[in-house]
Amino acid sequence: MASQxxxxxxxxxxxxxxxxxxxxxxxxxxxxxxxxxxxxKNFLVVDxxxxxxAIEAAFERFTTERKDIGIVLINQHIADRxxxxxxxxxxxxxxxxxxxxxxxxxxxxxxxxxxxVRRLFGE
Amino acid sequence: MSGAADRETVFPTRQSLGIMxxxxxxxxxxxxxxxxxxxALTKRFREITRRIDEAKRKMGRVxxxxxxxxxxxxYAVGGNIGYQIQESAKSARFRIRAKQExxxxxxxxxxxxxxxxGNNDFAMMGLGKGxxxxxxxxxTYARAVETLVELASxxxxxxxxDEVIKIVNRRVNxxxxxxxxxxxxxxxxxxxxxxxxDREEFYRLKKVAKKKHRDTAAAExxxxxxxxxxxxxxxxxxxxxxxxxxxxxxxxxxEEDEDxxx
Numbered sequence: 001m002a003s004q005x006x007x008x009x010x011x012x013x014x015x016x017x018x019x020x021x022x023x024x025x026x027x028x029x030x031x032x033x034x035x036x037x038x039x040x041k042n043f044l045v046v047d048x049x050x051x052x053x054a055i056e057a058a059f060e061r062f063t064t065e066r067k068d069i070g071i072v073l074i075n076q077h078i079a080d081r082x083x084x085x086x087x088x089x090x091x092x093x094x095x096x097x098x099x100x101x102x103x104x105x106x107x108x109x110x111x112x113x114x115x116x117v118r119r120l121f122g123e
Numbered sequence: 124m125s126g127a128a129d130r131e132t133v134f135p136t137r138q139s140l141g142i143m144x145x146x147x148x149x150x151x152x153x154x155x156x157x158x159x160x161x162x163a164l165t166k167r168f169r170e171i172t173r174r175i176d177e178a179k180r181k182m183g184r185v186x187x188x189x190x191x192x193x194x195x196x197x198y199a200v201g202g203n204i205g206y207q208i209q210e211s212a213k214s215a216r217f218r219i220r221a222k223q224e225x226x227x228x229x230x231x232x233x234x235x236x237x238x239x240x241g242n243n244d245f246a247m248m249g250l251g252k253g254x255x256x257x258x259x260x261x262x263t264y265a266r267a268v269e270t271l272v273e274l275a276s277x278x279x280x281x282x283x284x285d286e287v288i289k290i291v292n293r294r295v296n297x298x299x300x301x302x303x304x305x306x307x308x309x310x311x312x313x314x315x316x317x318x319x320x321d322r323e324e325f326y327r328l329k330k331v332a333k334k335k336h337r338d339t340a341a342a343e344x345x346x347x348x349x350x351x352x353x354x355x356x357x358x359x360x361x362x363x364x365x366x367x368x369x370x371x372x373x374x375x376x377x378e379e380d381e382d383x384x385x
Contacts, residue, residue, distance in 0.1 A: 092232070
């Protein structure tokens with residue numbers, strides 16, 4: 001099965017988040033930079049000055065281009081900025097997980113997966 | 124009649140009737156199996172959605188605690204340590220691996236987190252001051268990430284199960300509402316055609332029998348007539364006298380006559 005082999009070598013997490021979230025998660029030890037020629041980081045720090053195109057490009061890179069990422073963590077308020085892109089993402093690998101940030105409390109209504117759960121159970 | 128209904132294009136023969144009956148049986152078996160599979164998957168699916176709900180709530184709490192401990196670090200270290208951390212991140216200590224779980228033929232991946240030994244990108248972090256807070260913060264965040272990994276595997280399972288359940292239900296419905304009725308229609312059609320053929324055959328046989336009967340009757344009558352004629356001729360030759368007595372072929376009289384003669 002293709003997805004089985006596919007999921008085997010996905011061993012990293014990726015983060016798109018504000019500075020605090022990224023810092024904390026990097027402290028936990030998820031940060032990884034690939035070998036020198038391309039030096040790709042598996043995290044992106046987003047602030048007010050980062051434009052949506054850059055976020056989308058990072059999201060695209062983590063979800064489709066890189067084959068070694070199993071989970072993409074994204075702050076919910078950042079996911080909101082590229083909401084359309086996140087909502088249309090339906091693949092199983094890598095998993096996109098919306099996480100709360102320090103300044104923005106978690107809102108289950110916006111989560112693309114929870115919304116699917118709600119829709120399935122007709123609420 | 125069945126001619127108008129949806130059915131497969133087959134010749135109404137006994138062989139295709141047998142094939143259709145086998146097909147119907149297969150479809151019914153497949154339907155019940157798929158139905159059961161769908162039910163098993165749905166059960167698992169509901170369990171997973173419930174756990175997702177719980178895990179999301181737990182994640183909210185855990186992330187909050189983690190943020191507070193990061194704030195402690197910022198306070199203790201004094202100043203922003205974000206850049207320093209981002210620059211010193213080189214190799215992931217915290218990694219995940221996927222293992223498979225089999226739920227009625229569907230492979231569900233589950234992530235499992237593990238720590239690689241021997242690489243510590245942040246050995247110098249908080250060396251001057253706040254080392255303890257940094258250490259605690261790392262532990263808190265590691266726990267938070269574990270929760271996140273757990274949630275991620277639930278979510279992956281959710282996405283995959285959702286898809287598989289849809290496919291299975293589509294199959295169940297296709298068999299229930301398309302294949303089984305169509306096969307039944309075909310069987311009815313073949314049966315009616317075969318009955319029709321049987322009736323035709325029976326009628327034909329009856330016709331043939333009737334014709335044969337008529338033919339034999341006619342043949343017998345002819346033979347009899349010939350015989351009679353012959354007898355009559357013989358009688359005339361032997362004894363021409365009874366001609367007057369039995370004018371229009373009086374059998375009884377003729378026989379009596381014969382008796383008289385022999």
